[in-house]
Amino acid sequence: MYQISRLANGCRIASAYLPSMSSICVGVWAGIGSRHESAHQGGISHFIEHMLFKGTTKRTAKAITESVESLGGYLNAFTSEENTCYYARASSRHFATLSDVLMDMAMNPTFLEEELTKEREVILEELAMIMDQPHQRVLEMLNEVCWPNHPLGRCITGTPKTLASMNAERLRRFWGKQYHASNLLVAVAGPLEHRQVVRQLRPLARKLPSGKPPHEKAVRSRQLHPELIHLRRSSEQVQLAIGIKTSSRHDSNHYALRVLNTILGENMSSRLFQSLREDHGLAYSIYSSLGFFNDAGLMVIAAGIEATYIPRSLKLIRQILEELRQKPPSVKEIHQARDYLIGQLELHLENTENHMIWLGEHVLGFGHPPIQNQFQNRLQCVTPNAVWTAAQKTFQPQHMNLAAVGSIAKKQLSSFQHWMS
Secondary structure (H helix, E strand, C coil): CEEEEECCCCCEEEEEECCCCCEEEEEEEECCCHHHCCHHHCCHHHHHHHHCCCEECCCEHHHHHHHHHCCCCEEEEEECCCCEEEEEEEEHHHHHHHHHHHHHHHHCECCCHHHHHHHHHHHHHHHHHHHHCHHHHHHHHHHHHHCCCCHHHCCCCCCHHHHHCCCHHHHHHHHHHHCCHHHEEEEEEECCCHHHHHHHHHHHHCCCCCCCCCCCCCCCCCCCCCEEEEEECCCCCEEEEEEEEECCCCCCCHHHHHHHHHHHHHCCCCHHHHHHHHHCCCEEEEEEEEEECCCCEEEEEEEEECHHHHHHHHHHHHHHHHHHHHCCCCHHHHHHHHHHHHHHHHHHCCCHHHHHHHHHHHHHHHCCCCCCCHHHHHHHCCCHHHHHHHHHHHCCHHHEEEEEEECCCHHHCCHHHHHHC
């Protein structure tokens, strides 16, 4: 199903052959994200993502979108901590057009100053929207306290100060340094065989210049005890987020952590949801999630809770974490969590967009396409003792931090540090 080719200039072309699909999704990936930025460059990768839609040497901004939407398709992009992706999806018969538009965007942006000035205002509005929404603001604050003095602790969008300092020349210089053959991947998912994909993309991709991979500041955690960050704001609920540092995507306990997170809070059957919502009625929304980076990871427990319920809720969360540390989960829980993860992946990969993203993230994250059924097979090998070991290693006071936004005093949250220690 998955194949990858590397051109002479270093550009990689990866494909997922899905003969039963009628659509195709093409993604141009750059191995550059917010963690590769210096403090004064904060938000530049995301700014460039926006600017690549604002015109090329042969297409206006309107022509870019019309080229895809007039075919019944759509065009989008996203920037993460470690990657940026531009992608389009349409009927597979339009593969050539999608490829041409996306490669044109990546290779020939104009960075017109007048367009940059307008787009800066758009991004400032996007940043304001993030900061105005407590459930998003609290996650930004959590990153700040979990990764102090590190790019992972900064907002992907940047700050008003860094955005104000950006001009066309700075963006063009950063783009020229990062958007080159050895740092770009084209990922394709749809009903075309790999040789057809390469035949179409090779003439476009071989024009890319050479370059060097971006510098990545390593994560070095010296935290000794739980930290707390708090923003007092008038609201009906207090938004809480607990960050628990884990290992990287390359660590051997990667799959045990996935099962552990599912048991903890990934779905409605999880211990957090059953306890805080179903048994005690303390929260409408409570969940845990897991994110991995090249050299670190973060498990997040997030909830919206009325201020008077905060102490009780924190005690229950601590109790659940401690129970997972004290004894292995049951075989039934392991099987349910494993089957849930496998089923969710199968549902996720039922469209070409998600399949393209799965492929692109895997190639950039691990250096190769997914191995057929590897995810399922590795999960099948996870035992109760493996999950127990992961919990004992992960749920340690020095790995935990708390962020809160809402109508509550910081002293009402300070017991978190005592409980978690």
